[in-house]
Amino acid sequence: MSPYKILVVSLSFALLAGCASQDIPDPDRDDSVYGSEDGANTDGMGGSGLGDGEAIDYDPTGGELTNIIYFEFDSSELRPDDADVVARHAMQLANSSHLSVRLEGHADERGSREYNIGLGERRSQTVRRLLLIQGASASQISTVSFGEERPAAMGSDEDSWAQNRRVEIKYTN
Amino acid sequence: MRRLLVTVCLISTFLTGVAQAELDIVITEGIKRRPIAIVPFGWQGSSQNIPLDVADVISADLTRSGRFAPIPRDDMLQKPTSGVDMDFDDWSILGVEAVVVGRVTQTGDDAYSVQFQLFDVFGRDQLVGYRMPASSSTMRRVAHRAADMIYEKLTGIAGVFDTKVAYVTAEERRNGRLYSLIVSDQDGENEYKIMESNDPIMSPAWSPDSRRLAYVSFEGNRSSIFIQTLRTGNRLQVSSKPGINGAPAFSPDGRKLVLTLGGVDGNLDIHVLDVNSRQSKRITTHRAIDTEGSWSPDGRYIYFTSDRSGGPQIYRVSANGGTPERVTFEGSYNARPRLSPDGSKLAMVHLDRGNYRIAVMDVERKDLLVLSAGSQDESPSFAPNSDTLIYATRTGRNGVLESVTADGLIRQRLASGQGDVREPVWSPFQRF
Known part of the structure; x- marks a missing residue:
C-alpha cells in the first residue's frame, strides 16, 4: 500500500454565520451549529521533517513479467500478446494461494472524469475475468479504477494517452 | 528588452500572488x-x-x-x-x-x-x-x-457574488502528487484547503444548505465517499463498498445521495443512499457504465451518463427507479449532466468536432448550445441563479477554471489555486 496522509483543516463559517443571520433570518437555523468550538485540525505526519519515502511493491515474478497491460483507445479488449502475460500472472496466483493482487485500471484524460473511472474499471475487469478463468480465485483479486486521476505520462498527446490507458497488476502480499 | 519583459512578468506574478x-x-x-x-x-x-x-x-x-x-x-x-x-x-x-x-x-x-x-x-x-x-x-x-x-x-437576475466554489487541485511534489480539496469565495478570495491527500480526490458536491461537501477519496488505494462538514472539518465515511464508490450528488432535500457503485464485478450502476439510515437502493441495473447521477431540482428524476447505446449519452430515470429514458441524441459523446437550479437547462460535457466542450441543452426545446472553446473542458456546474456556469478547461498542462453565462455571451477565466485545478462546483445560495 502506498503511503498516504490526510489533512483535514477546519473551515470556520461561524463568524460569517453570526453576521449574516442578522439581516436574513433563517427559520431552519439550528443554533447548535453555531457553537464556538474550533474545528478539527488533523495533521498526518506532515511537518515532522521526515521524508515520506516510497512504497516498494512486492513482485513475486522478480521483475521478469511485466505487470502493466496497455489498451487501445475506447477499448477494454486485451491485445493478443498481453493475454499470455495475464495467463502467467494467473498461474502465479493459482499456484500460490497466499498471493493477492490489486488491479488498478486507468484511462486517458479525454472526456468526463467519473465516466473515465468506469472505463478504467472495465479494463480491470477484463484482466480480472481472465485471471479467474485461468485458475486464480476471487478472494485473491481486488479492483480499483483511478480513471484519469493517476496518469503515467503527463502529456496531452497520442503517445501519453497510450501510456495512460492501462491496468497495473499490483501484488499486495 | 527581453530582460525587461521578464522582469515585468515576474513583478506582475508576484502582485497577483499577494494582492487579489x-x-x-x-x-x-x-x-x-x-x-x-x-x-x-x-x-x-x-x-x-x-x-x-x-x-x-x-x-x-x-x-x-x-x-x-x-x-x-x-x-x-x-x-x-x-x-x-x-x-x-x-x-x-x-x-x-x-x-x-x-x-x-x-x-x-x-x-x-x-x-x-x-x-x-x-x-x-x-x-x-x-x-x-x-x-x-x-x-x-x-x-x-x-x-x-x-x-x-x-x-433582474439574482446576484451570486456572495457564494462559494469548491474545486480540486493536483500539484506535483518531490515525493509524488498532492491532491487538495479547496473552498473559496466565488471571486477566488478566502481559499480554504479543507482536505489534502497523496491519493486522488474527486467529485466534490455541495449539500443544498451549503454546509457540507460530499467527495470521493482514494486514500488507501480504494475509493470511498465522505461527507465533510465545512465548519468543523469533521467527516463521515458514507460509502466504502468493494469496487467503485463514486460520483456523489445530494438530493434537493439534502437527505439522500445519488452515487455510483461498481461492486466486485465492476458493473457501474446508479444507487440512492439515505444519508441517515445508510440504506441504499439500486436505481439502474444495466450492464453498461451508468454513472454521474444528479437530481432534477424537484427531486423527481435522476439524470445520469450511460453508454448502454454504445458511447456515453445522458438518460433520466425516476428517482424511485424504473425504466430510464434517453435524453441526448446530438453527437457521439454527452456526459456529466447537471440541471440548472430552475430546471430549464441541462449542462453536459459534449464532444464537439473532436473537442470536449461544455454545452447546455434547453430542456423544453431540446436544442444544444456549445458554450466553451477548449479541447478538454469538463465538470460544468451551474451557479444558483441558473444564469452562469463554472467549468474546468486546460492551458498547457494545467487545468484552470472558467465561467460562462448560459447564453454563451460572457466567458471569463478565473485565476485561482496552485497546480492543476479541476472539478469546480458552485455552491447554492448561502442561507446563513
Whole structure:
C-alpha cells in the first residue's frame, strides 16, 4: 500500500454565520451549529521533517513479467500478446494461494472524469475475468479504477494517452 | 528588452500572488457593458482608514459580471456618501446609468454598520438602499451581498457574488502528487484547503444548505465517499463498498445521495443512499457504465451518463427507479449532466468536432448550445441563479477554471489555486 496522509483543516463559517443571520433570518437555523468550538485540525505526519519515502511493491515474478497491460483507445479488449502475460500472472496466483493482487485500471484524460473511472474499471475487469478463468480465485483479486486521476505520462498527446490507458497488476502480499 | 519583459512578468506574478486573486475577462461579445459609478464609501470610526474598500469589492464584482463598466474614481465630479448629497446632473454629464453611494460607520470594538444606496440617474430615484451589520472579518461578505442586491436590481437576475466554489487541485511534489480539496469565495478570495491527500480526490458536491461537501477519496488505494462538514472539518465515511464508490450528488432535500457503485464485478450502476439510515437502493441495473447521477431540482428524476447505446449519452430515470429514458441524441459523446437550479437547462460535457466542450441543452426545446472553446473542458456546474456556469478547461498542462453565462455571451477565466485545478462546483445560495 502506498503511503498516504490526510489533512483535514477546519473551515470556520461561524463568524460569517453570526453576521449574516442578522439581516436574513433563517427559520431552519439550528443554533447548535453555531457553537464556538474550533474545528478539527488533523495533521498526518506532515511537518515532522521526515521524508515520506516510497512504497516498494512486492513482485513475486522478480521483475521478469511485466505487470502493466496497455489498451487501445475506447477499448477494454486485451491485445493478443498481453493475454499470455495475464495467463502467467494467473498461474502465479493459482499456484500460490497466499498471493493477492490489486488491479488498478486507468484511462486517458479525454472526456468526463467519473465516466473515465468506469472505463478504467472495465479494463480491470477484463484482466480480472481472465485471471479467474485461468485458475486464480476471487478472494485473491481486488479492483480499483483511478480513471484519469493517476496518469503515467503527463502529456496531452497520442503517445501519453497510450501510456495512460492501462491496468497495473499490483501484488499486495 | 527581453530582460525587461521578464522582469515585468515576474513583478506582475508576484502582485497577483499577494494582492487579489485575478480574474481576466476573456470574451465579452454581444453585450454592451453599462456605465455605472461606485463612489468610494465614507468612513466614520476610530482609525484613520476604512477597514475594507467596500466600493472596490462591489466594483470588482460588477465588473466581473461582464455586464457593467464602473467608471474610474478620478472621473467622478463629486463623491457623495449618502443620497442627500447626490447631484444627479453631475452624473448625467458623465453618462452613467446608476450610482452607488455608501458609508461604513464603526459601532463598537469590532462592529460596523455598512450602508449603501443605489440611484437611477435617469429617473433621479433610489432603486434600493440597505444597512447591514459587519465585523472586520465579515465585511467582505457584506460587500458581496450589497453587490448582489445592486446586480439584481439592475439586471433582474439574482446576484451570486456572495457564494462559494469548491474545486480540486493536483500539484506535483518531490515525493509524488498532492491532491487538495479547496473552498473559496466565488471571486477566488478566502481559499480554504479543507482536505489534502497523496491519493486522488474527486467529485466534490455541495449539500443544498451549503454546509457540507460530499467527495470521493482514494486514500488507501480504494475509493470511498465522505461527507465533510465545512465548519468543523469533521467527516463521515458514507460509502466504502468493494469496487467503485463514486460520483456523489445530494438530493434537493439534502437527505439522500445519488452515487455510483461498481461492486466486485465492476458493473457501474446508479444507487440512492439515505444519508441517515445508510440504506441504499439500486436505481439502474444495466450492464453498461451508468454513472454521474444528479437530481432534477424537484427531486423527481435522476439524470445520469450511460453508454448502454454504445458511447456515453445522458438518460433520466425516476428517482424511485424504473425504466430510464434517453435524453441526448446530438453527437457521439454527452456526459456529466447537471440541471440548472430552475430546471430549464441541462449542462453536459459534449464532444464537439473532436473537442470536449461544455454545452447546455434547453430542456423544453431540446436544442444544444456549445458554450466553451477548449479541447478538454469538463465538470460544468451551474451557479444558483441558473444564469452562469463554472467549468474546468486546460492551458498547457494545467487545468484552470472558467465561467460562462448560459447564453454563451460572457466567458471569463478565473485565476485561482496552485497546480492543476479541476472539478469546480458552485455552491447554492448561502442561507446563513
